[in-house]
Amino acid sequence: MKESKEILKSLRENIVQNQVNAYVEDNNCCQICNISLKKKGHNEIKFRTLFGKLSIESPRFRNCKCIEQRTVSFSSLPNLINERVSPELQFMESK
Numbered sequence: 001m002k003e004s005k006e007i008l009k010s011l012r013e014n015i016v017q018n019q020v021n022a023y024v025e026d027n028n029c030c031q032i033c034n035i036s037l038k039k040k041g042h043n044e045i046k047f048r049t050l051f052g053k054l055s056i057e058s059p060r061f062r063n064c065k066c067i068e069q070r071t072v073s074f075s076s077l078p079n080l081i082n083e084r085v086s087p088e089l090q091f092m093e094s095k
């Protein structure tokens, strides 16, 4: 039973990470000059789901120098996951 839960958690993490990677790949260009941004490491964030907490790798990118920015780098993932709780878990918690 314990092993099957670990396998399911690993599977969910892989699915979510693949969705995140696809989103990041589509959003790794400067929105002004459309140049491809350089990757600057990553953070690990926790995402709460009905099936437990998942660890997701959130890549960081250097800001483009075409306009002045307040920060050196940013993560685009908060635009996708602005709340670190899945909609299904939020629904169940609100019931």
Ligand SMILES: [Zn+2]
Pocket: 030, 031, 032, 033, 034, 035, 064, 065, 066, 067
């Ligand atoms: Zn730019």
